[in-house]
Amino acid sequence: MNTQVPEAAVPAHNSRQHLLGLDGVRGLAILMVMIGHFIVVGKHLDYKVDGQRFFTSGYLGVDLFFVLSGFLITGILIDAKGTPGYFKVFYIRRALRIFPLYYGLLALGWLSVIFITPGDKQVLTGHNSMAWYWLYASNIGMAVKGGWLASPTWLGLGHFWSLAVEEQFYLVWPLIVMLLPVKWLQRLCVALVISSPIIHAILQNQIGLLATYVSTLNRLGVLAAGAWLAIMWRNPDGWKQVTRWLVPVTGFFGIILLIERIFVIYPLASCESFIMIFFGAGCVGLAANGDGAISRFIFESRMLRWLGKYSYGIYVYHHALKPVWMHFFWRGWIVPTIGSGWPGTFTYMACATVASLLLAWLSWKFFESPILSLKSRFTYRSRQR
Template sequence: MSDRSEPLDALRGLAISLVIARHYFGFKFGMVGVDLFFVLSGFLIGGILLDSRERPGYFSSFYGRRAFRILPLYWLLLVIAPPAHWGYYLFFIQAVPWLQFGYPQYEPTFVTWTLAIEEQFYLILPLLIYWLPRRWLIRVLWGGVLLAPVWRWLFHTYLPDYSWEFLLPGRLDELFGGVLLACFMRGYCRSGIAWIMLACVPPLCDVTYAVTVGPFGFLSVAAFACCVIVWAGANMGRPVLLRPLIWPGRRCYALYLFHLLVFDVFFDLGYPTSACVALPIVWILAEISWRAIEAPLIGYAKRRFAKAASGVVQIAGAV
């Protein structure tokens, strides 16, 4: 049996397609792709950690495979387009200078804000899953989900603009929501009704804030919707209609990291010419990256580090 899930690969493809549509063609709802990426990450990484928590090499296997998957292309981007304050980028704490000097949203390396959140998430989640009993793990995860809107409101009030969107606590309803979905599929849920009621609280908070205070953000609504989408994808058979999305889904990392860099090269051509020229080039580069860098390193990491125990969603193959 393949260790990958075609439906979840297709969801990755949908997510990266939405992000590129946002940056290349100004698609208004393209940032939902980032929300979907975060929920998928929580679901897949949470599932891997839950399945391997009792196995030897729990930490070394997880961090070894993550390092081979993430760092090579990340370092390559920093070499090609070295950002200001690049030393912070090496440790995934680029938000520190951003809070002081502003968010460089038009730099090609700004896309690494999601990687910074992911890496910080990777430092927290393995410890929670390893050390906490099941009952307390569920409580902590739900606490993160329920407090995420509060963090966003506080960041919006006391920190520079957009901080609520680019810092880890404001994304916990998406990341921890994905982990809770992985827990649900492994039988950790005692009361489905209670979980559904809890899941509705953050979206209701966002809607209430928008009605009573003013327009702000609906990340909890997006998180809830993306959790439903990921749950549907995890329970889907082979997705015939989604098959065109599987290719970009398996190459989404390079597509995400380099799509703005390639777009900037042709920016002077103007819309929509720059986007139409950049799009096939970034697809070609992603294919080269997959064949020459990513797939060989993923294969080496699989051989080098112990595999997680097989489980309900282990076929997702988030290497």
Template sequence: MEASNQRQAEQVWRRGEHLAELDGLRGFAILIVTLYRFGKEFPSETMLGKLIGGVLSQGDRGVDLFFVLSGFLITGILIDGKDRPHYFRNFIARRCLRIFPLYFCTLAAIVIGSRFVPELADMFALPLGNQFYLWTYLVNIKMSVENQWCFGYLDHFWSLAVEEHFYLVWPFILYHVRSARMLRVAITVAILSAVSRIVYVLISHHGIAADVLTIFRVDALLIGAAVAVMARNPQSLERLRPWLPIPFLSGVMVVASGLVFKKGWFTLPHTLWPMIWACILVWLMTMYRNQWMARFFKLAALRSLGKYSYAMYIFQNPLIPLMSVVLTATTLTSVTGDAVSSHLVYIGLMFALTYIAAIVSWYLLERHFLKLKKYFPTNSAV
């Protein structure tokens, strides 16, 4: 019994405690997504270029990690605050304070700026022509209907639309579901989402909707939600932990096969990657504080990236055309001497600029709205 108590005391997370490693996990997500974004045109003429480009191309799976983390965090907040007064008001208000200011200020800056700077209007012609869907978080629905990426440098806003739809629906479902059935509901809906996506792919020959439509991508959020439900019962996590290598290694092996999924066949990676990330999340919650994975995700650099991850995600694509006047990988070739090194320098510089822009956004805009969260309290510290 004494050993069991000591083990529990040394574990990374207990209910009601902030999990610092979660900040690092979020930082890792924005790290690989941002590297992917700036490395999409990495030269593949050499073996080294192919290797680096291949690694960077997997960075878009950081979006799946964001989904898992969002599902986990939001579900935890909702469960912990279910019996508190103003359940819906507090949740919605806190989400609005976190998401809306930067999102709408970014859109407003593009719209207003394009009125006075013709070059800006040219850069963002596609999103400006589809403004309604941006202002109303319907980007992914427009893409699905048109079956094309039709927002240019704001195409990545599709994932923000998916999360917003989840925030609007999931709280009402949880509120009307008994605690004993929450896990079953989360897993069932996740399975239905994955199956419906596979059926859609078979019918449509993989339309864009399979990648962006909320009903086809919500499985990742619900996998995170399932972890949050189990986390409210530590014994469930302990019983699950010995089995984690099975879904983790199975997912890794299937994804690593590559050839089967090269063209997104059946879109199984959309479910397998969230399973891999969820396994890592559970490991972080049940392992000892001094284990290597816990130490890695507690690195100050990763936690800092996690703190500014939302703004980094918003800014990374728009910065590409905005900086193209003075900074491109091609212009750097005359300095570095070859395409591979010029792209590496470009990625590094753009990453740094995105990080700096996110910090500025935090201090000038975001943190002032976040201070208002104190008027809408929750029970959850995670």
């Protein structure tokens, strides 16, 4: 990871290229997250038991999202560096993509507390205040409280910590990309990757396991790995060297990760976040390369690309509406008729998945897409000469 990128190198790629494989990476990530959240409904799995541990791996999909985010956001910023409205255009375009759905759900949650379930008013004040969510600081709120924040009865907001990490990354990274020459940005990314186990250990010792898990500082390694890939992807010679190592690195760390997730091997488990940096970066690199068999047959598959297209809505809705799925599907129908065993669990997974996908599709078509069309009014212009 020490290949130098000449400042004046002619980019081999740029952020205007739409890579089908990256949609597939999003699709794989959201599929992992959904399975991980839905499969635990029957409480049949114990992550401390060999074999069962593998099926509790859905949260690793979040790391995959972070690597992809580091790749895409850094690429956009590098390509836009030096253009008029660098900050303004970036933040407006990000706001159009992220804010409507996020704040729309928060508004529904706030209104439900006021008018439907006034007994939930504890989520409006104190440690559980929804203000943490409104400020994209729920991960900080969890650290202050020392536990998960409470959510309204009909809305689960716990998974919004990852969106807080993203927004905090957006708050700082554009300035860093603007100020640093590419070669120093590359070195910073390498330093963040290498130091990530140390940062993780220090955080866990100082603030505890949960606060570390949701901390933005703890996720700098995966974000930086994606950022490093974005830099290399824009340099023909550098990317040529990267592609030689994509398959062996992804394969090696994928096997290590698989062993760690199947068997309860605590020394490996303690290195899981570091392992995921390289496996996630390998997946994104293979998808970005675009011309390999792995990208064509896995990441460019129609199913994963479809999931990837609607992944943001799926991510927001599938867990935000877990109380609804549990009330109507699990407790209202499945347990009384099928039972709470594995057949009932699989039925719940199917119902919750279909409902989440349908809602995300409707949301995209009638709510998100019309708003996203406004992005055409805010585009990066040519660099000033």
